[in-house]
Amino acid sequence: MHTNTLDRPELFIGGAWTAPELADGFDVIEAATEKVLGGAAMASTADIDAAVAAAGRALGSWRALSPARRADHLDRFAAALNARAKQTAALASRENGMPITLSIGVNGYAPGLMVKYYADLVRRAEESDIRPSAFGGRTVVRREPVGVVAAITPWNYPQSLAAMKIAPALAAGCTVVLKPSPETSLDAYVFADAAIEAGLPAGVLNVVPGSREAGAYLVRHPGVHKVAFTGSTPAGRAIGEVCGRLLRPVTLELGGKSASLVTVDADLELFAANLLEVSLVNNGQTCHAGTRILAPRALYSQVVELVTETVRALVIGDPLDRATQIGPLVSAAQRDRVLGYIEAGRAAGYRVTTGGGAPADQTLGWYVEPTVFAGVDNSARIAREEIFGPVLTITEYGDEDEAVAIANDSEYGLGGTVWTTDEERGLALADRIHSGTVGVNHYALDLAAPFGGVKASGLGRELGPEGIAPYYSAKSIYFRTR
Structure with a gap:
């Protein structure tokens, strides 16, 4: 792996920089020059195991926080992302060729805006409501975080598409393992840098670049409770098949021909x-x-x-x-x-x-x-x-x-x-x-309205209030009439 100031030779697992099991990483090539931009660590299945375990350990304490406390953490996370916006945008443009006038918004400032949006949303939302039963009595309906989320993202809008998963998942009380595309591995580490600066609890967010095989292993990992994926329709079909067999909730934002x-x-x-x-x-x-x-x-x-x-x-x-x-x-x-x-x-x-x-x-x-x-x-x-x-x-x-x-x-x-x-x-x-x-x-x-497709363009929605719903599981608690 090439050595320069942009190299990221470690993974972010459990709130700490962790040496990968694999010695060989991945060279990220600059789209405009065809030269090596920097090297990124690549996660093995053992590294994926460690990241999922860290997310699982963090889940109990993170979900136990009040929505207001989680939102405070996310406000600091958003501020840390915004402080890096210009540098992040330039890095992403070098990785994937996106014109900087577009990248400054979608890779620079959009992630922080999304995190802040969902922080504000959970501050205002009720975690439960009481409903009168049609047969007498009452039912308390609670919204509980679904658990550990595998977020698998592509290279075309690397920062905003990752934030569309990270922001609602963390706001809902879930923990996240982010597996970015190898082509844009370097900018994915910005989420780790911002998490450290913001003081996010260890294990709440983990960043593990990896191959397709690593992504497939993460999708079927027994410690994962939900998958959120953006990418091609063929890859989405394969992920959907696995999640269907496992009865695992999945959000798929796939291809288009509009x-x-x-x-x-x-x-x-x-x-x-x-x-x-x-x-x-x-x-x-x-x-x-x-x-x-x-x-x-x-x-x-x-x-x-x-x-x-x-x-x-x-x-x-x-x-x-x-x-x-x-x-x-x-x-x-x-x-x-x-x-x-x-x-x-x-x-x-x-x-x-x-x-x-x-x-x-x-x-x-x-x-x-x-x-x-x-x-x-x-x-x-x-x-x-x-x-x-x-x-x-x-x-x-x-x-x-x-x-x-x-x-x-x-x-x-x-x-x-x-x-x-x-x-x-x-x-x-x-x-x-x-x-x-x-x-x-x-x-x-x-940002405040749902985005997603029908037919071969996917399942589920991201953004808006609808974007946080997949990260909750509804629980009904029944009471008799007194």
Whole structure:
């Protein structure tokens, strides 16, 4: 493992830095330079055992704290995360290629905001309520923490997706074992640094980067009581099968292939102004990105021209440069995967209106030109499979019934947008789209509202009050009439 100031050669278990069982760690490669950024420890199954045991030991005292006491701890944790926000954002951008203007929010300040949100939520919430029984007497209904949580997170939004699990779990009184993706192992240690500074009790949060095999071992570990996973649909299916067999609660936030439905009365300038944020955010490495653009026949040529011009003008470059709009992809394998989809689209006869390869002026880094395909049938592979890169397809439709049918003709159902100057029409169309979330004339996650998918996009919800519910188990205590 390479040695430099960013190296993280230990695991965070039981509130202490712990030497891993495995001597060999994982080199994290900087997406823009293809050079080693730093090395991270990789957890073995024995290390996973130790982390789960530490979380189990901490569970009793952590859950016994009053919600107000836990919230006080979380306030300090949030402050410690916020104090590191700018450095964390830059580190994550170096790891996965995210433009810094996006990373400062989603990797920098969002984690602290989420922790503070759930701290405030549990301060106000009642842990139990008394209900009159339909047959006389009364029932006390208590909400108890579900237990030790395995949080397994991906590389595309490493900080915010981890916080979407850590924050509600800790607020509910659970303890957590975080297993981040190897590609973004280094920034995951920020949670450990902040936990130490905030004085979180030992074992409440444990950070153990590891391989897929380590993650699979954690999922089936007998000391784990709930799994929270964000990642690909195939991996989610495998985790769901294990949790189903074990009767273990699981939250799965998986893939997407969202549609951006442009109506005949859409404000096309507004649509174009939001195209980067909605359809190409984080270099297209976003599960809810609206990569299928559906355009009405009357405006089709105009939409193709507008999308092409907008995408062609995007600035490709160093993710740490604030002028950059499209950075590199996370790895050589991801770049090659995306380029393979582009070649498949060409081979199927679809027209590339801009992009279509690796940018000639970027000699280092895993860059792919933002690419637009026109005249794409919704049955095409590039319109059906999650590419997870800066590739858009434009499909023509006749009337709104056909547009809704195309939008819903997908195995996924995570995001989507409707573009119209009539908000009532937008709401009516959003109601007809079978998806966990839909934006009208924009798309942005709301910290106070549930996020998640239907169909192959997953199970359960994160964020909002609904995001803490999976970390509780309801207990009913029955009393006779006096």
